[in-house]
Amino acid sequence: MIKIAFADDHQALIDGVKMLLENTPNFEFIGAAHNGVEMLKLLENNKIDVVITDLKMPDMDGFALTQKIKENFPEIKVIVFSMFDQPEAVKKASDAGADAYVLKTSSLDVLVLAIHKIVAGNTFYDKDISRDLKQATEFIPNSLLSSTEQKILGLIANGKTSEEIADVQNCAISTVYTHRKNMAAKLKLKGKNELLKYAVENKYNFS
Structure with missing residues (x-):
């Protein structure tokens, strides 16, 4: 339902x-x-x-x-x-x-x-x-991602772990995991390392 x-x-x-x-x-x-x-x-x-x-x-x-x-x-x-x-x-x-x-x-x-x-x-x-x-x-x-998602992607590009991102964003680590899952779906990325690769390759856009 x-x-x-x-x-x-x-x-x-x-x-x-x-x-x-x-x-x-x-x-x-x-x-x-x-x-x-x-x-x-x-x-x-x-x-x-x-x-x-x-x-x-x-x-x-x-x-x-x-x-x-x-x-x-x-x-x-x-x-x-x-x-x-x-x-x-x-x-x-x-x-x-x-x-x-x-x-x-x-x-x-x-x-x-x-x-x-x-x-x-x-x-x-x-x-x-x-x-x-x-x-x-x-x-x-950039149009697919919300401002929060773009900020998190920038943190990922800078090598931050999910735990560190949760601290920066002042949110639960489960929220970070959900954001990562949503970003991967929006960007049509598969595999746990694809989001990191994308973030690093596009670091300028999200910093």
Whole structure:
């Protein structure tokens, strides 16, 4: 069962997405929040697999929420669900760590497809986002990794162990392991030494 939460400041949209998810096999709707602050509180008290978030919200927007989720709950997948189709918005969301970007102008079936794709370990971009933009966000490594992941990759490149990285980041070593696993998946790397090799070869980009 895929456990899902939704952050948006429009109650009517929340109600519609909730109904969709509750009627989709293997989906469980855990709860909703009207801004990023409320969503983070929800995540602290519930086991969530996927967060769907709007970008424009009061108190904490979707960009900041996505980055906070990837820093504190790296195992959670994030789908940005927005009206904004500008390249800058998509790039900024990707840089924050978003696993998928779906436009609100699309059918809700696209949202369901995005959930299945990212849970399977893939990234997903709405087909209505231009081909050039998808290439820019999907295939540039720096765009695939969140700021926290880029920092950790820089530490790996400098020879830091997972224990040392946990100390620098002030987090549990299990969180570092999860970040390493997620980075390897995003960069399509296999084998325990491939991430280190990639980090050293790209040290300038992440230092």
